[in-house]
Amino acid sequence: MSKTLAEKIWADHIVRSAQGEPDLVYIDLHLIHEVTSAQAFDGLRLAGRQVRRPDLTIATEDHNTPTLNIDLPIADPVSKLQVDTLRQNCAEFGVRIHSLGDAEQGIVHVVGPQLGLTQPGMTIVCGDSHTSTHGAFGALAFGIGTSEVEHVLATQTLPLVRPKTMAINVDGVLPDGVTAKDVILAIIAKIGTGGGQGYVIEYRGSAIRALSMEGRMTICNMSIEAGARAGLIAPDEKTFEYVRTKPHAPQGADWDAALSYWKTLTTDADAKFDVEISLKAEELAPFVTWGTNPGQGLPLNASVPNPADINDVAERGAAERALTYMGLEAGVPLKSIKVDTIFLGSCTNGRIEDLRAAANILKGKKKADSVRMLVVPGSARVRLQAEQEGLDKVFIDFGAEWRNAGCSMCLGMNPDQLAVGERSASTSNRNFEGRQGKGGRTHLVSPLVAAATAIRGTLSSPADL
């Protein structure tokens, strides 16, 4: 029977299937960080259980870690305890960990791919909803809760109900200045934050194929913002080439065997998706969110919407609440909105290509006096690479702060937060109330829009410069 890509990967990982029960699915890679693992390790200890496969498990510190003075002990004692707890748990259970100060430390979804541990056809989980990022390699990757983290630690499997399949086709050529971030923001605005609930999304079409691996990761990363636990893209020569040079790529005969399997990882021509959605690349534009959920977005050339024009009662109420929270008036052009802080980073847009794209716009320019800009590489490795290319100097000369790696202001668990009423243009993934700091106001943007906004001080695209 013909299958979609997601169905093929699922079938290859079924350990046990019984009528009336969820499938028991094998997990090839389990990524761990400090926030969602402590209670899981505790559960193992209480039950006298071991980590079944430490050799398929890897930990890093990212959510709580400071991006300044990383050679000093973590100042917040509660954050420090959480990070110390992870270190103790990894030592006790024999799990590999990359701690603050290590060249491989960084956001868990940047670390997996750069080590070559993320490969096509795998099942990958992490106690973090942006695990969908790894789907860019043609892997089935999704976020899990702490109970499931414990389950994977103990058994290397998860009982799961098979998701439905959705295809999102983006055909054509993206206009200049339109990036992967704009594509995914447009998709979320189209299908809504609940549109993908219960589905695995496969992103297809010539505009998706044309994206770099970094761009594909940006797209898959935000599948969860569309409600889908996982999103993936069929692997191709770009994928294979990206993996080939990474430390944990298969070697010798293993490479040949892996490659011949990976080449089978496409959706069969006559396979049926439960839902198909199409967008035309030519119609897309730089995109920005105006509200407090990632579906509340519009092209940058538009104006703040009027809730009165929205028919759906719940959506209208949500829009009214959002405008009050965001301190915005209906009808105001989005490009006139003044921003206080620019955040360039996160698992969505903290990879080397994102830093290069922003630096290319900023080079030789000065930031607007009214803004501050934080540049937070996704991993220590990305930071080192950027410094080798001189990007750090571009950012510093521009007037930005060059920080160490971590999740940082994406969720403000560390000291990098917005103040009450402060407004950001952020390359991260969530514009929820208070996400970047209590009372903070977030506009989600691409690295190119972030850079242009840092120059002008108002929401802008490179075309406005």
Next chain:
Amino acid sequence: MEKFVTHTGTAIPLRRSNVDTDQIIPAVYLKRVTKSGFEDGLFAAWRNDPEFVLNQPEYKAATILVAGADFGTGSSREHAVWALQNYGFKAVISSRFADIFRGNSLKGGLLTVILPQENVEKIWSAIEADPTASVTVDLEAKNVRLGSEVYPFELDDYTRWRLMEGLDDIGLTLKNIDSVTAYESSRPAYKPKTLPARS
């Protein structure tokens, strides 16, 4: 895990859609390394507003949360489930739940009940008119009862059985651990391993 068969209590209306897990419990409250003590973080930002429904004395004792559509979107933090449970909630009713939150809740014994939006609206009206109204969430009968009204809901038999027996998933999987070992014996050699570390 505590068994869930049926629960009767009072209910609180949360007339908001798209309540993400950052609202249920903001990130700054996620730093504890235990599963308890999260009740202070529940809806922390909104609870600063005296008008917020959780601050109304008539709903203080409520154990059933009745929320708008798309409850629990965003972050996978299971702390959102623990915060609701630590506060005293036994069940949440909504017309739609985000996938990860729904999975987390049913693992941890917080019953998430999906009802059509029109029935959510009816319950909202009833508990706003009478905050002391008794609401029963009956997992055995798969319905919610309020006064003379009976609202049926669906839940797959496997999850229902697991909740009613209070069984934890890990114990169930370990009964079939031989099938995991058998699967592992045929996994391809090219699959990556984190150990020994390469860099």
